[in-house]
Amino acid sequence: MKKLRQLLVLLAIMLSTWACNISYFEDPSFADDVVTWDPTIAVSLGEIDYTIDQLFESLNDGGAQIGTNENDVVTVIYQQTLQAQDAAEILQILDQNFGGSAPSNTTIVNAPLATSENVVEVFEYDISVNQGEEYDSLQFSAGSLSMELNSSFDNSVDYTVTIRSLYEGTSVVVESGQLPPNSSQQSQFSLAGYMGYFHLDADGNPSRNKLVLEIDYTVSVPQGGSMEPTDAVDFELSIFDAEFSQVFGDIGSKTLDTDSHQFELDFFATLGEGDLVFANPKVHLNFTNSFGFPIGVDFNDFVAVDQDGNLVHLEGDVIDDPSLVVGPTLQNIGNAETTSVVIDNTNSNIVDLLSIKPQRINVEMGAVSNPSYGPDQYNFIEEASELEVNVDIEIPFNMSFNQVVASELLSFSNADALDNAKRLLLRVMSENDMPIGGSVELQFLDDNENVLYVVDERPAFAGAPVGTDGRTTQSVSSTTDVEIDADAIDKIKESTQIRVLATLTTTNADQGTAVRFFEDYLLNIALAIQADVKLNSSGN
Numbered sequence: 001m002k003k004l005r006q007l008l009v010l011l012a013i014m015l016s017t018w019a020c021n022i023s024y025f026e027d028p029s030f031a032d033d034v035v036t037w038d039p040t041i042a043v044s045l046g047e048i049d050y051t052i053d054q055l056f057e058s059l060n061d062g063g064a065q066i067g068t069n070e071n072d073v074v075t076v077i078y079q080q081t082l083q084a085q086d087a088a089e090i091l092q093i094l095d096q097n098f099g100g101s102a103p104s105n106t107t108i109v110n111a112p113l114a115t116s117e118n119v120v121e122v123f124e125y126d127i128s129v130n131q132g133e134e135y136d137s138l139q140f141s142a143g144s145l146s147m148e149l150n151s152s153f154d155n156s157v158d159y160t161v162t163i164r165s166l167y168e169g170t171s172v173v174v175e176s177g178q179l180p181p182n183s184s185q186q187s188q189f190s191l192a193g194y195m196g197y198f199h200l201d202a203d204g205n206p207s208r209n210k211l212v213l214e215i216d217y218t219v220s221v222p223q224g225g226s227m228e229p230t231d232a233v234d235f236e237l238s239i240f241d242a243e244f245s246q247v248f249g250d251i252g253s254k255t256l257d258t259d260s261h262q263f264e265l266d267f268f269a270t271l272g273e274g275d276l277v278f279a280n281p282k283v284h285l286n287f288t289n290s291f292g293f294p295i296g297v298d299f300n301d302f303v304a305v306d307q308d309g310n311l312v313h314l315e316g317d318v319i320d321d322p323s324l325v326v327g328p329t330l331q332n333i334g335n336a337e338t339t340s341v342v343i344d345n346t347n348s349n350i351v352d353l354l355s356i357k358p359q360r361i362n363v364e365m366g367a368v369s370n371p372s373y374g375p376d377q378y379n380f381i382e383e384a385s386e387l388e389v390n391v392d393i394e395i396p397f398n399m400s401f402n403q404v405v406a407s408e409l410l411s412f413s414n415a416d417a418l419d420n421a422k423r424l425l426l427r428v429m430s431e432n433d434m435p436i437g438g439s440v441e442l443q444f445l446d447d448n449e450n451v452l453y454v455v456d457e458r459p460a461f462a463g464a465p466v467g468t469d470g471r472t473t474q475s476v477s478s479t480t481d482v483e484i485d486a487d488a489i490d491k492i493k494e495s496t497q498i499r500v501l502a503t504l505t506t507t508n509a510d511q512g513t514a515v516r517f518f519e520d521y522l523l524n525i526a527l528a529i530q531a532d533v534k535l536n537s538s539g540n
Contacts, residue, residue, distance in 0.1 A: 051522060051523075052517045065077045069396050072518055072519050073519075074517045074519055077393065078391075078392070079390065080391050085257065086386045087381050087386065090291065090381060091133065093244055094130060095238070096127060096128055096239040098213075098238075102121040102217065102232055103119075103232035105229050106229055110226060114220070116219060119218075120215070121214070123212070132252040132254075133209075134250040135248070135249045137247075139195050139244060139246040140196065140242055140243070142191070142192050143190070143242030144190055144239070145191055145239050147161065149179060150183075150184045150235070151179040153231045154181050154226070155181055156220055158217060159233060160215075161175045161215055164213060165198055166211075167197065179217075196211075199249075215233060243383075245382065246382050246383070247380060247381045251379050253368055253369055258367050263361040263393065265361065268307075276355055276400075276404055277351065277400050278354050278355065278399045278514075279399060281351065281395045281396070282393075285389060286391075287325040287338065287389055289337050291369075291387060292330065293381075294325060294374035295371070296322050296324060297322060297365055297366070298319075298365070299319050300366050302363050304361050306358050306359060312352055317347040322373070325337075325387075327377065329377065333382070361393075396516070397517035398514050399515070400512060402506070402509035403505055404504045405504075409497060410500065422489075423486060423489075425482070427480070428460065428526075429479050430478045431476070432464055433520075434464060434472065435464055436506050437459070437505055438460045439458055439460055440460045440500060442455035443455075452495050459480055460480060461476075466508065472507075
């Protein structure tokens, strides 16, 4: 609250800046024992207008934003991204290895005439998966397929391998060629852009996670040649380093990786003793989900920690009942759905949590895909799919605080300006629309923070009364005088630091009444100074 602290230390600052021109005080009218305010010999130091957002502008330095809500109440908002999880973190395609043998099952001994034998065999395999995923189809963005064929025939073999589950565009993948007698052949190609269809078994029935291929080969047996029933074409097929651009099917119910996050709440950093209560704070958790499945979310922990290490855990229905984050359906593929979970005083103890003036809030969430309490939805994932969680902590200035103490330590380096002063009288005049009053104590310290002189606590400005509609009904004027005598000035001149203790109280705080701070409220501060000085022979 930088401007607020500046306002409350203005008394101290003026002590170090007033003496630039002391010719105004050549005829002071101070009595011997009592300093009487005389406007005719006082110097105006000017006046300052403060709005609510100016008083609390240091919140912006701490990562918060100051604006207004729908009721024009000044509101502080902390916004942070809690988590972002992409498709590669949700799903990885495992390397696949398949193998088989297609024997001839035919015996030929010393063939009387040249002949040929044709063998056709279909193979079906289950695709390896991580956590029970069920693939209907998959579009590859990277990866390779390798295939090795081995022939144990003493004669040449013409072959065709049709991978029924793999397409390039609209065409099924077919590999063909000729194997010389007792030979091997290898081939490899990139899968980028290929489509895998794994939704049919070898008989064409609906299924999932099935890879189907067909081997069709013909063996040419010359006159006098032979063939054993165990002669065969063996094969090995591998898919490796695969990545996807789209996956369709069902990824199942799996625990998603989530990170804990810590919010630093600088708003409370300078507030010490005293009671602080917010009437209607809110935390908005906005889940943006472009995965094609619902996600269940719960809080493993949501805890506020104050400057002494005391903890208050979030409690209530929002903790007890998990939340459902919806995902886009097939009709909206490529888009994202946003689900907002609101934590407020109707479903939690968020008021108690913020009333301890927390220095930080720690949040740890758990998430699961396709929770049992969610809809039965067909699943898909795209390469660009992600789950992003953004958190808005919204604190409207609808609150009460009673004897809240803010402390600030400032350097003080202009004490030499007081050399000619015997006595000072500083007058602070305020006119205040705001429902907040403040008093201040100034402690002048040396380098070791030993107290040399104290300006006892006194009012700085008074809070305005509040009507039934929640707005203040009139401005309140206040006048505060600070007298500094010669002994005090000598002590102040030895100081190098000023500790400012500001005690702040909202209107009717003793009755537990929350007040609202509106954007158009104004606090006007006017300052003037009057001094008794020692003049040199030149009148300066």
